[in-house]
Amino acid sequence: MxxxxxxxxxxxxxxxxxxxxxxxxxxxxxxxxxxxxxxxxxxxxxxxxxxxxxxxxxxxxxxxxxxxxxxxxxxxxxxxxxxxxxxxxxxxxxxxxxxxxxxxxxxxxxxxxxGRVEGLIVRDGVQNLQDLKGKKIGVTFASSAHLLVLNLLDQAGLKAGKEVAVLNVPAPEMPAAFQAGQIDAAAAWTPQFNAIRSMPGARLLADDTQFSLYKDYGVTPxxxxxxxxxxxxxxxxxxxxxxxxxxxxxxxxxxxxxxxxxxxxxxxxxxxxxxxxxxxxxxxxxxxxxxxxxxxxxxxxxxxxxxxxxxxxxxxxxxxxxxxxxxxxxxxx
Missing domain, CATH: 3.40.190.10 (Periplasmic binding protein-like II)
Incomplete structure (x- = not known):
């Protein structure tokens, strides 16, 4: 950290x-x-x-x-x-x-x-946060998307770096990394968010509205x-x-x-x-x-x-x- x-x-x-x-x-x-x-x-x-x-x-x-x-x-x-x-x-x-x-x-x-133009995008085989165990998430460190990933994993009881690999991927490189299969999930904001969502086999697992503080305070990451x-x-x-x-x-x-x-x-x-x-x-x-x-x-x-x-x-x-x-x-x- x-x-x-x-x-x-x-x-x-x-x-x-x-x-x-x-x-x-x-x-x-x-x-x-x-x-x-x-x-x-x-x-x-x-x-x-x-x-x-x-x-x-x-x-x-x-x-x-x-x-x-x-x-x-x-x-x-x-x-x-x-x-x-x-x-x-x-x-x-x-x-x-x-x-x-x-x-x-x-x-x-x-x-x-x-809150609706940033989120965690996964492949079709991932149905919920628990399915991320043992997988690799790409996210730009020290970003709002990074906070979202840490919070989502926390909510699911998963430990970042132990049960789920969280990798630092610069935002402009995120679509290519996801498309090439280098990561199993991507946390991004628009326009990369839109680009990855449009890829075949990609689906949105959670956006900023699933951030714990959004639910209680209307605050995104x-x-x-x-x-x-x-x-x-x-x-x-x-x-x-x-x-x-x-x-x-x-x-x-x-x-x-x-x-x-x-x-x-x-x-x-x-x-x-x-x-x-x-x-x-x-x-x-x-x-x-x-x-x-x-x-x-x-x-x-x-x-x-x-x-x-x-x-x-x-x-x-x-x-x-x-x-x-x-x-x-x-x-x-």
């Missing part, structure tokens, strides 16, 4: 922010408040991209610049070092930084729930959270409020009119229109009206993130459990 711990903690806290690659965005009239957003082609960044392309930020007097990152750790590092102001990140990466005591950022929103640099929040509170207004306007469009978002999003993802629409429809998009309940003190969602942090400690992903509530700030909604 040492490599896993390094990737979650050291990678998130110390990854090179220089990996940020500026991506051409729209530049608005002089005088607009600048906001630097860190994103990627992952669906958690769709709202920010759509709000840029549709002019929602412009309408709020904001000039939001987009910087693309290849890894979550690079994105989080850029936020902590002040190279970007806001980003969406997988909660485990944020929890890893919290566990180190960093107070330089806050969770200010929850974009979506993507790697839920996305919208985070902002604390110094930016303190200096530009009204800007943050306008950002969130435009951001959740895009979320409402993703939820209510998914077809209308496809053309803009394919510029980011390079997916086909059909695959892009499937991606949008595969997530549950949260609107502005739902944020207060999600982020409120004592909310089921924040309690779920706390439980996720405790689970990460049990599975050796982080060293100690942070008090998650202390990093949540709903004052800008």
């Amino acid at each position: 040492q490599e896993t711990r390094r990737r979650f903690i050291k990678g998130a806290a110390m990854g090179a922010a220089a990996l940020a690659l500026p991506m051409a965005g729209k530049t608005w009239a002089a005088g607009a408040q600048a906001v630097r957003y860190g994103g990627s082609a992952w669906l958690g960044h769709y709202p920010a991209w759509l709000a840029i392309q549709a002019g929602y930020f412009k309408n709020e007097g904001l000039d939001v610049g987009w910087e693309s990152f290849g890894t979550t750790s690079a994105r989080v590092s850029a936020l902590l070092s002040g190279n970007i102001d806001m980003a969406v990140t997988a909660a485990p990466a944020a929890l890893a930084v919290m566990s180190r005591g960093s107070r330089h950022f806050a969770i200010i929103g929850v974009p979506e729930n993507f 790697g839920p996305d959270v919208l985070v902002a640099r604390r110094a930016f929040l303190d200096k530009h509170p009204e800007t943050v409020k306008r950002f969130l207004k435009a951001y959740f306007r895009a979320n409402e469009q993703l939820r209510a009119q998914p077809e209308s978002t496809v053309a803009a999003l394919t510029e980011l993802t390079k997916l086909s229109a059909a695959d892009q629409l499937e991606m949008v429809k595969g997530a549950d998009w949260y609107g502005a009206s739902e944020q207060g309940a999600l982020l409120a003190p004592g909310s089921k969602y924040i309690d779920g993130l706390q439980q996720l942090a405790e689970m990460m400690v049990r599975y050796g992903q982080i060293d100690k459990t942070p008090p998650v509530r202390e990093w949540v700030d709903s004052a800008y909604l």
Whole structure:
């Protein structure tokens, strides 16, 4: 588990922010408040991209610049070092930084729930989790899918590394490894998730909705959270409020009119229109009206993130459990 711990903690806290690659965005009239957003082609960044392309930020007097990152750790590092102001990140990466005591950022929103586009895919002969005994599962270590696998095996009373071999396979290589028979099961997220599911003889055994915390708290193994640099929040509170207004306007469009978002999003993802629409429809998009309940003190969602942090400690992903509530700030909604 040492490599896993390094990737979650050291990678998130110390990854090179220089990996940020500026991506051409729209530049608005002089005088607009600048906001630097860190994103990627992952669906958690769709709202920010759509709000840029549709002019929602412009309408709020904001000039939001987009910087693309290849890894979550690079994105989080850029936020902590002040190279970007806001980003969406997988909660485990944020929890890893919290566990180190960093107070330089806050969770200010929850974009979506993507529990149906990540899961454990097996071959036809595997009917249940118990059938995985003695088999090989491929998963990318230090990922949300890794947490899902460890939790599913735990639920089934199977020991990872003893009764079931859990192998570290980079996400892009997962489809080929499954197709070649190098692994008996694959834990992946979209688009690899979709590619493997479509292979002959493959079937979905469990997705994120079978994750133990999802059942009780609605929290997946790697839920996305919208985070902002604390110094930016303190200096530009009204800007943050306008950002969130435009951001959740895009979320409402993703939820209510998914077809209308496809053309803009394919510029980011390079997916086909059909695959892009499937991606949008595969997530549950949260609107502005739902944020207060999600982020409120004592909310089921924040309690779920706390439980996720405790689970990460049990599975050796982080060293100690942070008090998650202390990093949540709903004052800008």
